[in-house]
Amino acid sequence: MREVRLRFAPSPTGYLHIGGLRTALxxxxxxxxxxxxxxxxxxDTDRTRYVEGAIENLIESLQWAGIEYDExxxxxxxxxxxxxxxxxxxxSERLEIYRKYVDELIEKGYAYYCFCSKERLxxxxxxxxxxxxxxxxxxxxxxxxxxxAKEKIANGEEYVVRLKLPPNTDIKFDDLVRGTITINTNDIxxxxxxxxxxxxxxxxxxxxxxxxxGITHIVRGEEWLSSxxxxxxxxxxxxxxxxxxxxxxxxxxxxxKKLSKRHGDVAVEDFRDKGYLPEGLINYxxxxxxSPEDNxxxxxMEELIEKFSFERVSKTGGIFDKDKLDWVNSHYIKNYxxxxxxxxAIPYLKEANLIDDKFAEERYDWLKVLVETVRxxxxxxxxxxxxxxxxxxxxxxxxxxxxxxxxKMDHIPTLLxxxxxxxxAIDEVDEEFAKTIMKKIQKATxxxxxxxxMPVRIALTGNIHGPELTSIIYLLGKQNILNRIEYVxxxxx
RNA sequence: GGCCCUAUGGUCAAGUGGUUAAGACACCGCCCUUUCACGGCGGUAACCGGGGUUCGAAUCCCCGUAGGGUCACCA
Numbered sequence: 001m002r003e004v005r006l007r008f009a010p011s012p013t014g015y016l017h018i019g020g021l022r023t024a025l026x027x028x029x030x031x032x033x034x035x036x037x038x039x040x041x042x043x044d045t046d047r048t049r050y051v052e053g054a055i056e057n058l059i060e061s062l063q064w065a066g067i068e069y070d071e072x073x074x075x076x077x078x079x080x081x082x083x084x085x086x087x088x089x090x091x092s093e094r095l096e097i098y099r100k101y102v103d104e105l106i107e108k109g110y111a112y113y114c115f116c117s118k119e120r121l122x123x124x125x126x127x128x129x130x131x132x133x134x135x136x137x138x139x140x141x142x143x144x145x146x147x148x149a150k151e152k153i154a155n156g157e158e159y160v161v162r163l164k165l166p167p168n169t170d171i172k173f174d175d176l177v178r179g180t181i182t183i184n185t186n187d188i189x190x191x192x193x194x195x196x197x198x199x200x201x202x203x204x205x206x207x208x209x210x211x212x213x214g215i216t217h218i219v220r221g222e223e224w225l226s227s228x229x230x231x232x233x234x235x236x237x238x239x240x241x242x243x244x245x246x247x248x249x250x251x252x253x254x255x256x257k258k259l260s261k262r263h264g265d266v267a268v269e270d271f272r273d274k275g276y277l278p279e280g281l282i283n284y285x286x287x288x289x290x291s292p293e294d295n296x297x298x299x300x301m302e303e304l305i306e307k308f309s310f311e312r313v314s315k316t317g318g319i320f321d322k323d324k325l326d327w328v329n330s331h332y333i334k335n336y337x338x339x340x341x342x343x344x345a346i347p348y349l350k351e352a353n354l355i356d357d358k359f360a361e362e363r364y365d366w367l368k369v370l371v372e373t374v375r376x377x378x379x380x381x382x383x384x385x386x387x388x389x390x391x392x393x394x395x396x397x398x399x400x401x402x403x404x405x406x407x408k409m410d411h412i413p414t415l416l417x418x419x420x421x422x423x424x425a426i427d428e429v430d431e432e433f434a435k436t437i438m439k440k441i442q443k444a445t446x447x448x449x450x451x452x453x454m455p456v457r458i459a460l461t462g463n464i465h466g467p468e469l470t471s472i473i474y475l476l477g478k479q480n481i482l483n484r485i486e487y488v489x490x491x492x493x
Numbered sequence: 494g495g496c497c498c499u500a501u502g503g504u505c506a507a508g509u510g511g512u513u514a515a516g517a518c519a520c521c522g523c524c525c526u527u528u529c530a531c532g533g534c535g536g537u538a539a540c541c542g543g544g545g546u547u548c549g550a551a552u553c554c555c556c557g558u559a560g561g562g563u564c565a566c567c568a
Contacts, residue, residue: 199566
C-alpha cells in the first residue's frame, strides 16, 4: 500500500486565513492518523500577487498552531530552507519541470499554443455575454497546426498553452465527502496551462506537483470542486494514478458568505494577538465542519488525530461562531499550565503599562497568583488587562453611584479602622491572614453579611464585582491596602 | 444566466427507513457563592415546501425554493 502523503499548498499572498488553517489542520490530522507524511508546498506561480514575507508568516502561523509537517519549506533562524526528497517545494523553482510536461501534452495533442490577445479574449467574452451565452474561450487557436504555431513563436509572438479538452465528454470523479461528481467538458473552458510569462497556472502546477510528490489525498476548499475535472483529465492523459479528492465545506461569516475581513478577524495571527491559545483555536476549528463519533467537543491535538476521519466531515459550510470559540478557549485557559499561562499573559500587562520588565522578573510569583485568580473569567488573554486593573491603582474610584453610596454608609469608618488595626499588627499579609481577616473584623465590629463584605470590596477595588476578597487582600498586601483605606477615608468619608 | 454542490433549533451539529429527533455554544430560570465568574440542575427552540416510494420517512426518488461555489494568462 502506498504511503499516505498529504500537502497544504498555500499561496504567499498575505497572512494565513482561518479557513486555510482549518484546511491545513484536516490535512495534518488525516496524515497523522494514517502515519503518513504531511508536506508544506508554496504555490507562488502568480508573480503579481506575491507578498514579501508571506511565506515566513505562513510558516510562523502554522508553527504557532502546532501543525507540524515533514517535508517542504521551513523557517530556520529567520531563513527559509527546504527539506525533503521531492523538492523543490516552491513552485517558482520548478519552472523547467512544468515546461517539460507542458511540452509533452503539446506533443501528444492534449494541449495547444494560443496566441489570442487579452483584448480579443475580453471582446469575445463580452459578445458572448450580450448574446446570453456562457463566456468561454472560442477555440480560435485550437485548429492552428503545430508548424504554424512554431512559426509564430519563432517570430516572437507571445503565447500561452491551453488544455485541449475533448468535446461533450462526461468527466467523473469521486469526492470523499460529496460522492461522485460528474461534469461535462462542454461546460469547461480550455484552461490556460502555461502563461505567457512562462509560469504555469495552478491547474498545471498542482497536478504535476501532486503527482511528482506522491500526494495520495488532495484535501482543499470547496472552491476547487468545479475545476477538479480539468485536473482529473490531466491525470488521465498523463497516465498517472489519481489521488483521492476531498473538498471541504467553507468556513462562513454570520451572513453565510465566505469568512472575510470586514466581519472581524480572519488572520490566524489576529487570534494569536488577541490571546487565543493555539490549543483552543485548533480545537474549535476542528469542530467547524467535522464532529467525532462520540460527540466529545473538548479535544487535544492528539485526540483529534486519533478520532479524525473524512467520513465525518460535513457537506455544509459552517459559520465561524466566536461565542463558541470563546467557550472552548476559556476551557483551555482554565486548565493551562500556570507558568505557561503567566508567560503568555505578561506581554498583555506590559502592553497596557501595568508592569514593566523589572516587575515581571522580580514579582513573577505574585503575577502567577494574579493570573490564577482571574483566569476563570477569561475567554482570551487580552481580556486580562481589564480584570487586573484593580490591583495596580491605589486611587480608588467607585465604579458607579451604587458603589459610592455603599461607601458612604454610616458604619464604614468603623469598618475601615478595624481593618487598619488588624493590618498594623502584622508585618505582611500572608494566606492565613487573608483567609481570616474578615472574620476578625466581623468580631471586632459586629458588622456582618452584605454590610461587611461589599463595602470592603468597594473600598479596596472600587468595584461591586470582582475576584474573591481573600485573593484580593492577599494580592494587594499590607501597604497597598493601608494606602487604599487612607485614600478612601480622605476622598469619600 | 450555464454548470456543480448543499439544506435538522439563533449557531455548531448527532442521526444513514421505525428515536419521546441527541449533545454543545448562546439565551432564560433555579441552585452553589455574603459579589462576579466557575460549577451543578432545568427550560425555550429544529427536520425548507410540495409530490411520490414504503406498513412506516429527517433519512430514498422527483419537482420547486433558498443558500453557496464556479465560469481569468488568481490561486
